[in-house]
Amino acid sequence: MSENPLDNEPILVAEGVSRRFGGLVAVNTVDFTIPERAIVSLIGPNGAGKTTFFNVLLGVIDPTAGSVVFRGRRMIARPERVGFESLLWVLPAVLLGLLSGLLAEAGIVSGRLVALLGFLTLMLLVGSLLLAIIRPVWYSTALERIGIFRSARPNDMVTAGVGRTFQNIRLFQNMTAIENVLVGMHTQLHGNLLEAFLQTPRVKAEEKAAERRADDLLTLVGLHGKGNEGARNLPYGDQRRLEIARALAANPKLLLLDEPAAGMNPKETLDLVALISKLRDDLGLTILLIEHDMKVVMGISDRVTVLDHGEKIAEGTPEQVRKDPRVIEAYLGAPAA
Ligand SMILES: Nc1ncnc2c1ncn2[C@@H]1O[C@H](COP(=O)(O)OP(=O)(O)OP(=O)(O)O)[C@@H](O)[C@H]1O
Numbered sequence: 437m438s439e440n441p442l443d444n445e446p447i448l449v450a451e452g453v454s455r456r457f458g459g460l461v462a463v464n465t466v467d468f469t470i471p472e473r474a475i476v477s478l479i480g481p482n483g484a485g486k487t488t489f490f491n492v493l494l495g496v497i498d499p500t501a502g503s504v505v506f507r508g509r510r511m512i513a514r515p516e517r518v519g520f521e522s523l524l525w526v527l528p529a530v531l532l533g534l535l536s537g538l539l540a541e542a543g544i545v546s547g548r549l550v551a552l553l554g555f556l557t558l559m560l561l562v563g564s565l566l567l568a569i570i571r572p573v574w575y576s577t578a579l580e581r582i583g584i585f586r587s588a589r590p591n592d593m594v595t596a597g598v599g600r601t602f603q604n605i606r607l608f609q610n611m612t613a614i615e616n617v618l619v620g621m622h623t624q625l626h627g628n629l630l631e632a633f634l635q636t637p638r639v640k641a642e643e644k645a646a647e648r649r650a651d652d653l654l655t656l657v658g659l660h661g662k663g664n665e666g667a668r669n670l671p672y673g674d675q676r677r678l679e680i681a682r683a684l685a686a687n688p689k690l691l692l693l694d695e696p697a698a699g700m701n702p703k704e705t706l707d708l709v710a711l712i713s714k715l716r717d718d719l720g721l722t723i724l725l726i727e728h729d730m731k732v733v734m735g736i737s738d739r740v741t742v743l744d745h746g747e748k749i750a751e752g753t754p755e756q757v758r759k760d761p762r763v764i765e766a767y768l769g770a771p772a773a
């Protein structure tokens with residue numbers, strides 16, 4: 437790792453990403469890379485396409501063009517030949533069914549063996565459908581080899597190492613703080629349903645460890661001792677921190693924060709800036725920030741990218757961007773900025 441995080445290898449590369457909503461081009465052919473361990477920001481006026489771009493990176497919505505590569509793997513792009521996939525689910529079963537039919541017809545197999553082949557055919561069908569639902573990485577990779585591509589969904593992105601918080605807080609309001617973090621941890625737990633039901637020692641140990649880690653995460657974001665408070669009863673700034681703790685629970689490498697300082701008072705904002713820096717420096721996380729608060733953006737970003745009407749109009753260090761005439765016109769020149 438070099439001194440300047442911008443020189444690091446990219447953890448994420450988005451190429452030519454576009455997203456239309458009907459006639460509206462919300463994101464227009466945006467190239468965007470995020471170097472590992474960098475803090476990069478995306479700014480732009482209301483409606484510039486920031487959240488839409490985020491949602492494409494997260495697999496929430498499909499791009500209408502372009503692709504997203506995360507840690508060397510193409511995760512998101514326009515779907516290719518997905519119709520053929522369903523053919524693959526039934527093809528093995530159909531072939532085996534036909535084969536058993538032929539063998540029975542020719543008198544090569546009979547009685548129990550025919551029944552067994554029928555059963556195998558059924559199992560093959562169930563098996564390939566299960567595979568299509570669970571979609572392990574090797575399955576997607578094999579599909580890609582034969583030219584079938586389906587974009588990653590948000591859960592795939594979480595498993596791959598992308599965490600996020602929302603522009604509008606979306607906590608489980610009726611749960612306690614620690615329960616919210618534990619929910620975020622579920623991709624990291626290994627016990628299965630049966631083990632959980634039987635409360636085996638392994639499951640108990642795992643639950644204990646999960647609670648300890650959830651506690652640590654609450655401490656990390658500054659919510660020490662508030663684990664048992666209901667999420668809805670926490671002050672606004674704490675709810676924002678809790679969202680970050682929940683995102684961290686899934687062990688992300690890249691964290692996407694959509695306007696984390698929105699609605700915070702100056703003290704809360706300062707604490708947030710310190711927390712974001714700590715996440716990078718202590719946990720080695722890479723961070724992409726959407727933020728309206730220029731003090732936050734200019735204070736902690738290694739690089740700032742400006743979107744306007746879906747297009748990237750500037751990119752550079754905070755100093756470069758601050759001086760850019762197009763940015764001043766589109767954004768910083770606005771009275772409220
Ligand atoms: N699901 C949708 N259907 C139709 N239009 C949409 C949808 N989502 C976003 N848009 C439009 O796309 C454009 C970009 O919106 P987006 O929410 O990405 O902007 P933003 O930069 O995040 O704005 P803000 O700063 O207000 O959060 C807007 O014109 C918005 O109305």
Ligand SMILES: [Mg+2]
Nearest residue numbers: 486487488603
């Ligand atoms: Mg937005």
